[in-house]
């Protein structure tokens with residue numbers, strides 16, 4: 001195998017300082033080994049062989065799980081204290097190259113899965129060769145490895161090329177509604193093992209990734225707004241906070257991990273400024289491996305404190321405000337990388353239909369609304385919710401913040417009706433999910 005080490009140099013990353021070692025193939029692609037700790041002459045070295053994916057790794061694409069897997073692999077190796085992330089350039093799109101991969105995306109958008117899209121373009125389903133990667137591992141002096149992958153085909157390829165693999169370590173991610181179809185195809189047609197992590201029926205035990213996409217129901221974004229999922233956590237007596245605003249934590253850790261998996265499954269998460277001021281949430285994905293959604297805050301006069309965690313740059317943030325807010329403050333926030341949208345008012349509040357239309361126009365397909373009470377009430381009162389997820393904790397706190405305030409409904413039969421119930425026991429909590437009935441479901445339109 002004509003592979004030679006071209007250079008090695010320390011490479012500091014947020015996960016630690018690796019030694020980066022580049023192996024060049026004569027006239028071909030480069031293999032980059034990110035090496036941590038002592039690996040030469042070692043057995044059971046933790047190794048991730050990562051196929052280049054420019055769109056996922058560098059640009060944050062949600063079509064695939066590559067970027068999240070790459071960061072998770074580096075973190076896992078750093079936590080372990082030693083190992084190698086071997087990055088294979090030339091493996092882009094399972095070997096078909098970047099431009100062909102983008103062409104295959106066009107075919108996928110026309111309804112074909114990742115396998116059929118390649119076949120329709122006359123391209124192989126997977127043309128990756130693992131011989132060179134095995135040669136690099138051998139050059140590094142590794143005796144045997146534990147391979148971080150969900151893909152048994154990758155392990156077979158390395159084994160056939162002479163790498164001794166003593167164990168396969170899964171590298172699962174919490175899926176996004178945009179990549180769940182791709183992950184399902186990888187599981188069903190390419191024999192990957194559960195790339196989307198634990199199914200929802202988990203028992204509260206810590207699992208690396210949770211698939212919350214099934215709880216979203218059938219995602220059907222409309223032309224004028226995203227698919228809107230209202231999610232709240234309440235006590236058994238219907239409170240989302242005590243009377244002095246405390247809501248940490250109503251539900252247990254398994255339910256909070258589920259909330260993070262729901263965030264990882266959606267394009268955007270929305271709260272009102274009341275929740276930001278009261279709770280100072282980060283609204284990011286931390287309890288599961290997944291991408292953090294765009295954080296959307298309803299804030300008519302930009303009361304958001306400059307130190308609010310949602311303004312920190314760990315994820316994108318959009319502030320929806322009105323003409324009432326100070327234009328100078330808007331500019332300051334924009335300079336901090338915060339998107340500020342000025343939206344017309346409706347009944348003394350920011351117009352939710354316009355805010356949602358703006359989100360949809362900028363590409364948001366799924367919006368998770370996490371509260372608080374006023375925001376949930378406005379969304380329900382405006383008929384903008386498609387799905388309701390309520391987590392009920394076995395706690396009674398008496399008077400406090402009610403989940404939903406006045407909706408002007410005087411007869412039970414006029415209530416907002418929910419259909420297609422799903423129930424999920426989660427630790428000591430119970431999660432319930434329904435579709436919000438349309439007028440047609442409700443029988444108003446015969």
Ligand SMILES: NC(=O)c1ccc[n+]([C@@H]2O[C@H](COP(=O)([O-])OP(=O)(O)OC[C@H]3O[C@@H](n4cnc5c(N)ncnc54)[C@H](OP(=O)(O)O)[C@@H]3O)[C@@H](O)[C@H]2O)c1
Pocket residue numbers: 231232233234239240241244245246247250271272273274275276278279298299300301303349350351352370371372373374375376378379401
């Ligand atoms: N248990 C849970 O699941 C959960 C989740 C989140 C929050 N909470 C709790 O909920 C409480 C906060 O609830 P909240 O009702 O005070 O706050 P909120 O719904 O988070 O924020 C309400 C504020 O958002 C602004 N807003 C702008 N446009 C709006 C619109 N169209 N509809 C509604 N609000 C709009 C208004 O302030 P401006 O007029 O100044 O813009 C409004 O006062 C806290 O105690 C928090 O702990 C619980």
